[in-house]
Structure formats: C-alpha cells, structure tokens
Amino acid sequence: MLNAKLAAKSHSDHRTVVHLCERVAIGAEDVIVIGGPCAVESLEQMQQIAQTLSTSYVQALRGGVYKPRTSPYSFQGMGIDGLRVLASVRQQYGMPVVTEVMAIAQIEPVCAYADMLQVGSRNMQNFELLKALGEANKPVLLKRGLAATIEEFVMAAEYILAHGNPNVVLCERGIRSFDSYTRNVLDLGAVVALKQLTHLPVIVDPSHATGKRELIPDLARAAIACGADGLIIECHPEPEQSVSDARQALSLNAMTALVDSLAPVAAAIGRKLGSNSAKNDEKTSAEKVLLTR
C-alpha cells in the first residue's frame, strides 16, 4: 500500500464519523441508508419519494442533477433546476441530500444546496476535482472507480484529505469483470479491507453494483452483515419510467421493505438503523437547525 498518511487507520478503534447534519452521521454506531432516484426528474417525483422515505428508516436523500451518461445524447440531468428541487425537498422533509459533482465549476452551486457531494466512479481519479473538493466545506462521498484497485481508491481519498477536507466517506459500487449478467461485481472483500486499512466510513451501493433490482435486497443485507456503515440505493415511484437506470430502480414499497429487513441484520452485528426523526411530528431542535440552514 502506498503511503496513505491521512486515510490509514492508526489503531483498532480509530474511526471517523462524518456528519451530514446534526441529526445524521455516517460511521457511528447507527447504519445509514441513503435513498432516492438515479436522477432528479421533477419536484413532484422528489416529493413523492421524500414523503415515503421520510417515514421510513431512510435518513438521507440522493438524486443526480449532473449525470455522467455513457451517451452524450442521453438525459444529462436537470442541473441547477434540479438543485432547487433538492433544496426544496430537503427543507420540506428535513432530510439531508447527496448529489454528484462532475466538475470543479459545479462545486460551489452544489455546496449551496446539498449536504454531501458525491464523486462518481468515472471521476474517482480526476485529481484536480479531488483537490478542489479538499477545499470544500461539505462532506464528500467518494465512489470507487469502475476498475480501481483498493490502493488507488484509498489514494484518491487521500487527495481529498491532503487538501484539507477530513469528511470523506468511501463507497463500494462494484467493479468491472468478465461476467455481464450483473452490471458490475460487488466487492464485499474490499469493504472489509477498507474498514481494516482506513478509519473512513465505508458504504455500499448495491444498485450500481448489480444493475438488477431483484439482486439488491440480499446484497444490501450482506453489505451490512460484513460491516458496511450504510447503503446508498436507487428507488423511484414508477421504476420502469426512470429516465436513467430503470432496470435497477426499486419501487418505494420495495425500498421500505428492504430497509425494514436490515434491522435484524444490523442487530446481529451490534448495530442499529439510524432513526429518522423527520417522521416524528414533533421536530427536534437539531432538525430545526437543518431546516433553517
């Protein structure tokens, strides 16, 4: 392993906890679930999703507004209008939001509207972007490159840490291999290794790892069982109508059923699901802070 001075674990209970807001953290005892569509498509779509997820154990919302698409002719995301949609549901439902940045110029607007900035697989080694995110004052969700080794992944995180941002969460989202039955191959061995090698929280994305909705629930439970600090999962009110990644989108019912099924798995390894106080009528003071931020 190259010298990951800042990412390396220095002792067995050395771990970083990354806060998305006062109420929601990644890497503490509670396991986090982040849910939402591949892409933000409209305010109505995000409200429908947030309405359902805010009454479940899902603690944060996802949704891409700058989309890395294989074809330049595919939907590229709603851009700034999508950020406004995220800001609106964030405020209405008191849930933090995570969205992708693909370019340095997007960091400032995304920081103004979102709680966590995602670096997608295709940009894991965009070193200029990583350096700029080191100077951002929001946490970063760094997804593993399509064919990145564990060492390359850790060193990409090191770039962000070395440039001043200590709030980095790693995300295993599957790597390329020879079998095209699944979109990618979910590398749970990497999850265990990353937890041993680094003090950073590690979450798993079983949606992009498999590309098939019927494989997601079992792999989500497996990820929690092997020590992942959380999950990021795609869902949609009308999965087949998703503008992107329709084949892997869960229905909202399937999503809440999946999340409920994680509770005994988390309990078996001495953890629990983070509670979503947004579902309580009485808002906590922490939540009011999020709402007014």
Ligand code: PEP
């Ligand atoms: C996404 O999360 O929508 C995404 C594009 O993921 P990845 O970068 O892992 O392919």
Ligand code: MN
């Ligand atoms: Mn997607």
